Amino acid sequence: MGITGFEPSFLVGIDAVRRAHGSRLAALTGRRLTGFALVRFAEDGDWVADCPVVFDFDGVKVVVCHTKFDELAIGWDPIDTAARITGWEWFELTPQWSYDDERLEPFVGQELREAALLEWRPAAAADMAAGTVAVEFVFAGGGLRISNGLDENHIEVGAAHPEYVRHPLTR
Template sequence: MLGIKDYNPKFYTDKNEFIKEHGATLKSLIGSNLREVWTVHEASDGEFWADCPVILLIGEKQLEFCSFKDDEIAVTWDEIDLKETVDWYGDQELNLEWRKNAIENTALFIGRQIEKIEVIEMTQEAIDAKDNLIHSNVWLSGLGFSVRECYVSIFNTFDETGFSFSKKENLIYTKV
């Protein structure tokens, strides 16, 4: 999937199902060091290719986070071989490559111990024109990591992966 050999993510929309499947493994990472962040970039201009998974090396685990659709996230463990080339659906014009610690602010959290991990949900309100009622939708959005005095989250930005270095008021954070 996504031009990555042997990558078969399962996408989640429900926080409880996600925590049931991944909660124990995520909890086991607490106390481990966040060693590296791997992201895909276009080789010619260095542009971050946010459509591809983001890989966090934490302790001895490789956490692979992906956002592919508006309201879904996927986490896999140790499936992606960073030595393999990313072949974006056979597009010969793209020259994508994995880069280590290439996003801004990595020095704030690389090599530091994870103190807390959170599952992040986003709420969105919509007005139903038929009955003028406000409905709230809750979407599974991402993962947050407290690392000493720093915070880093990886999250779905409507079908791509983004990063944030602070908590947002309009999001719901659930500690794993």
């Protein structure tokens, strides 16, 4: 993707994600969300949902990125959002880091009350998203999730859909 420091290790399933990142996500509790970054096209401002979303909790960066139908990568402090994104010269639009998003901005400055992993368990057995894992951050002002939008990231704000099974995290 041409993103400096982005070397994702994609995992599949709630157990693998919880084992690898559960305690570190839980340890963010009590920290303030001091910023975020996501990639947009310079020409039209559209979000590049295939690229990672970076959250800064008082200096601890958490990188979240979904791909394919069930893969999730979580990284810790690796991305330099001040660095230019390269390698897209073949594409007609220019990706760049953005620090503006109307869905995420209301949470900046708020203290994290809880981090959780959510597993999509729909009533419809044929739902191809079944088993995908979302990362949830809960603040006094509500919650936000980065979920799998079936081969890209999806940002959700507000109450989680009732077909998510919540997996609270502990340190």
